[in-house]
Amino acid sequence: MKQLPTQLTQFVEAGTDEAGRGCLAGPVTAAAVILPKDFSHPLLNDSKKLTKKQRYALRPIIETEALAFAVAHCSVQEIEAINILNASIKAMHKAISGLSTLPEFIAVDGNRFHQYKDIPHECIIKGDGRYLNIAAASVLAKTYRDDVMMALDLDYPQYHWKTNKGYPTKSHRDGIRNTGASPHHRKTFRLLPEQLEIDF
Secondary structure, rough: OOOOOOOOOOOOEEEEEEOOOOOEEEEEEEEEEEEEOOOOOOOOOOOOOOHHHHHHHHHHHHHHOOOOOEEEEOOOOHHHHOOOOHHHHHHHHHHHHHHOOOOEEEEEEEEOOOOEEOEEEEEOOOOOOHHHHHHHHHHHHHHHHHHHHHHOOOOHHHHOOHHHHHHHHHHHHHHHHHHHOOOEEEOOOOOOOOOOOOOO
16 A cells, blocks of 8 residues: 655644544544654555554554544534534534644645634645545544444444444434434434434
8 A cells, every 4th residue: 555645744734534424413523633744654544445443453553653632522412503514623623622732734634624723724635545644533533433323322222323323324214214313313414315204
């Protein structure tokens, strides 16, 4: 696998990414990571290209070797109040504010972001497959959010969140269809493909 560059600039740079934007339930989670400029790892890439085992193996490596990292969630209530795009960006801002070192530059996965303080930033489409600091943030965001959904699955096994993590799979939608929505579902999302009334 071709080694990705660690970061976009020569500044103290934080990479940030989110997980869970396309889910029907649960929080949206973001991470921000500042890696050493000479950091490298042959496995690290966009978290969607990694197996669950690889992501969880990389997490402690990232957390140990990063100069700073932070993870933050925006709740279902926040998603409903400000919409999923703004909640995703708010989660990134929360993560950046949790860093022990203030970055001089922010590399953002995707094409939308709101200015954070007076720190310059750049949005990079598919940035999690182009720069290691964004890839590291994607791994942390994905694994921490998966942990939340697996914990929620213990109380709501009918939705199969242990396996689908809240994404709109057939098993998830069957659970909604059969038992209605839970308090952790995003009610402003189209939970079922049919125009059915759901007992919330």
